[in-house]
Amino acid sequence: MKKIQLPNYPQSLPSHIDVRDFDLEDGRYVRVFMELDTEVKVGHFHLSAQAYEMTADGNFVTAPNGYPSRTERTTHTVMASALGDTAQLDDDWVRHDGQVSPETVIELQHVDQRPTEPASEYGVLVWDTTRNHAWRWAEGFADGTARAKVQDMLAILASSTVRSGLGFRRN
Known part of the structure; x- marks a missing residue:
């Protein structure tokens, strides 16, 4: 489809x-x-x-x-x-509400703000060093x-x- x-x-x-x-x-x-x-x-x-x-x-x-x-x-x-935090109506970066281990944080791409460009697939995580949490690319x-x-x-x-x-x- x-x-x-x-x-x-x-x-x-x-x-x-x-x-x-x-x-x-x-x-x-x-x-x-x-x-x-x-x-x-x-x-x-x-x-x-x-x-x-x-x-x-x-x-x-x-x-x-x-x-x-x-x-x-x-x-x-x-x-x-x-809505607007861990969920959006359309595909977007949302605050990841799951656990992120210190090892995972090291492996993630580090950003200083919520990304504006789409990720290549759902579930991609990035670490926001300013807010100290992960953003996840999610289906709307x-x-x-x-x-x-x-x-x-x-x-x-x-x-x-x-x-x-x-x-x-x-x-």
């Missing part, structure tokens, strides 16, 4: 809404709509997400009953105290959520032939 941007991508989205498109690399495409609840609820931010099957030209695929081919809308949470919470919704869509597509035989009549 590869992140892309399909035609007919929504324009002028409010800052609390994001859309991610994916090429499943087998002639199928998925668009994930995500909406961040701007209020903290019981110490958590809520991110609602729903995936839709798309065509290569950025149009919704219609399921046999006329609705768009889609997943359920689900809500995912991240602790409010973590929204990216992980979008990827999970694509997996939900794949499960629906894999069983759609079986499901299409259920109901009041067989066509």
Whole structure:
């Protein structure tokens, strides 16, 4: 699955809404709509997400009953105290909240501020000599959520032939 941007991508989205498109690399495409609840609820931010099957030209695929081919809308949470610290919505450097041994610190690249350039892979650590802690390159919470919704869509597509035989009549 590869992140892309399909035609007919929504324009002028409010800052609390994001859309991610994916090429499943087998002639199928998925668009994930995500909406961040701007209020903290019981110490958590809520991110609602729903995936839709798309065509290569950025149009919704219609399921046999006329609705768009889609997943359920689900809500995912991240602790409010973590967002911007040990978690970000997009891929970013976050404060590493695990143990770092003195031997590991010696082996890590030393920096004097949070890095601004992306790392080559998730999990890369650097040691911040100014703040005395490690920064870790991490997948964004929204990216992980979008990827999970694509997996939900794949499960629906894999069983759609079986499901299409259920109901009041067989066509």
